[in-house]
Amino acid sequence: MQRLDWPALDVAAREAALQRPVQAVAGRTRDTVAAIIDEVRSRGDEALREISARLDGVAPDAFEVAEAEYEAAAASLSPALRSAIVDAAERIERFHRAGMVQPYSVETAPGVVCERMVRAIARVGLYVPAGSAPLPSTALMLGVPARLAGCRERVLCTPPRRDGSADPAVLFAAQLTGVHRVFKLGGAQAIAAMAFGTASVPRCDKLFGPGNSYVTEAKQQVAQGGSAAIDMPAGPSEVLVIADAGADAAFVAADLLSQAEHGPDSQVLLLSDSDALLDAVQGELAIQLAALPRADIARQALAGSRLVRVEALGDAFDISNAYAPEHLILALREPRAWLDRVDAAGSVFLGDFTPEALGDYCSGTNHVLPTNGAARACSGVSVASFQNFVSVQAASAAGIAGIGACAVTLAEAEGLEAHASAVRLRMGRAGSAQEAA
Ligand SMILES: NC(=O)c1ccc[n+]([C@@H]2O[C@H](COP(=O)([O-])OP(=O)(O)OC[C@H]3O[C@@H](n4cnc5c(N)ncnc54)[C@H](O)[C@@H]3O)[C@@H](O)[C@H]2O)c1
Numbered sequence: 001m002q003r004l005d006w007p008a009l010d011v012a013a014r015e016a017a018l019q020r021p022v023q024a025v026a027g028r029t030r031d032t033v034a035a036i037i038d039e040v041r042s043r044g045d046e047a048l049r050e051i052s053a054r055l056d057g058v059a060p061d062a063f064e065v066a067e068a069e070y071e072a073a074a075a076s077l078s079p080a081l082r083s084a085i086v087d088a089a090e091r092i093e094r095f096h097r098a099g100m101v102q103p104y105s106v107e108t109a110p111g112v113v114c115e116r117m118v119r120a121i122a123r124v125g126l127y128v129p130a131g132s133a134p135l136p137s138t139a140l141m142l143g144v145p146a147r148l149a150g151c152r153e154r155v156l157c158t159p160p161r162r163d164g165s166a167d168p169a170v171l172f173a174a175q176l177t178g179v180h181r182v183f184k185l186g187g188a189q190a191i192a193a194m195a196f197g198t199a200s201v202p203r204c205d206k207l208f209g210p211g212n213s214y215v216t217e218a219k220q221q222v223a224q225g226g227s228a229a230i231d232m233p234a235g236p237s238e239v240l241v242i243a244d245a246g247a248d249a250a251f252v253a254a255d256l257l258s259q260a261e262h263g264p265d266s267q268v269l270l271l272s273d274s275d276a277l278l279d280a281v282q283g284e285l286a287i288q289l290a291a292l293p294r295a296d297i298a299r300q301a302l303a304g305s306r307l308v309r310v311e312a313l314g315d316a317f318d319i320s321n322a323y324a325p326e327h328l329i330l331a332l333r334e335p336r337a338w339l340d341r342v343d344a345a346g347s348v349f350l351g352d353f354t355p356e357a358l359g360d361y362c363s364g365t366n367h368v369l370p371t372n373g374a375a376r377a378c379s380g381v382s383v384a385s386f387q388n389f390v391s392v393q394a395a396s397a398a399g400i401a402g403i404g405a406c407a408v409t410l411a412e413a414e415g416l417e418a419h420a421s422a423v424r425l426r427m428g429r430a431g432s433a434q435e436a437a
């Protein structure tokens with residue numbers, strides 16, 4: 001990990017310090033993904049078979065998971081894992097249900113009622129990563145809010161294992177949350193299949209879920225082309241930790257490593273005003289890294305990551321807001337007192353006993369979060385992500401008589417005479433109706 005002294009850096013060095021690894025390979029990824037999308041759009045299942053064979057080492061006869069596979073999957077899991085998945089799903093549901101947007105209605109003027117209706121997006125496509133490690137928790141994070149929203153058709157894609165099967169825990173979680181159809185497809189090809197539809201895979205209105213840089217790039221390309229809406233760019237994982245002198249170095253190192261082990265392009269940043277804490281974390285990282293099964297992956301991620309000394313903790317918040325991390329851990333003595341300083345982050349973890357891993361699995365919040373700076377303008381997945389909000393208005397004769405002049409003045413100012421006339425005509429009628437009454 002690179003050690004930096006923020007006050008000593010010039011503007012260019014500060015910008016470089018906040019660069020993500022994914023940004024360095026963006027051009028290459030863009031071309032690879034564009035080619036995959038083109039192939040799937042033009043040749044459907046045939047292309048899916050060829051690309052899966054090339055990238056995932058397997059070309060299944062049928063992409064869709066069959067009924068017997070769900071049963072075998074559930075039976076193959078340990079009771080402890082099954083009950084952890086059920087337990088996590090319940091807590092995720094509790095948090096997401098509490099945040100559901102309600103329809104509402106307001107009388108904005110006498111006789112003018114404006115409403116907002118909530119409607120589920122009909123067919124949604126969920127992506128659950130399984131390249132370097134299958135993530136059944138992601139099936140919960142997408143499946144639970146999609147069900148709460150009431151989406152009529154919930155389709156899920158996840159990369160096949162080498163033997164052509166889907167990960168059993170992902171299948172169990174998908175079935176638990178009521179996903180209707182699961183397809184053994186990964187990467188950009190899965191995203192293209194759900195965006196355009198093929199003979200096997202239905203075309204979906206909106207695509208959700210995290211993934212590596214190929215998946216994230218594919219989501220962005222299909223969204224730009226207008227083929228499907230997407231939740232957000234939820235790419236390689238990131239964590240930024242702000243720690244004070246009193247933080248526990250072992251906890252901080254463990255949190256950094258828990259994101260680093262996701263993939264070689266994960267990014268971890270630590271900001272502290274204490275040199276002693278930075279030294280201690282560096283030592284802990286070396287010790288804990290040695291014991292990790294995924295040490296090689298974590299080591300590659302750490303190579304692109306930074307430990308930064310800041311002059312004061314306030315400066316750390318300015319840096320964090322500029323970077324807009326997916327996850328922000330406040331390993332501070334009074335973390336809640338600093339919360340007002342957070343402007344841009346996907347999800348925030350307060351204090352020494354709230355590791356990011358808790359939010360990844362089972363505190364109840366969603367772990368599908370914006371990366372690569374998107375947290376400046378995007379939020380994590382929620383039930384609202386799976387819904388559309390439709391506005392409705394109804395004016396009575398008295399209503400248009402009351403506010404019509406306002407519309408006419410604005411229409412005339414914009415030079416839109418037909419607009420003005422549509423209102424004036426009714427105002428005249430409304431006036432005579434009122435006189436007759
Ligand atoms: N932001 C979030 O909310 C969030 C949540 C969970 C996980 N994640 C991230 O999801 C990612 C999961 O990545 P993963 O790789 O384990 O699984 P993945 O399912 O995202 O990607 C695997 C697929 O990538 C494709 N692929 C691999 N190499 C390729 C190449 N050279 N060219 C084209 N396609 C290629 C293959 O088709 C494979 O099926 C991690 O980076 C993790 O940090 C992010």
Ligand SMILES: N[C@H](CO)Cc1c[nH]c[nH+]1
Pocket residue numbers: 135137138236237238259262326360367368369
């Ligand atoms: N940290 C990931 C989000 O960036 C989510 C995850 C799933 N499983 C473990 N972690």
Ligand SMILES: [Zn+2]
Pocket residue numbers: 237258259262357360
């Ligand atoms: Zn994680």
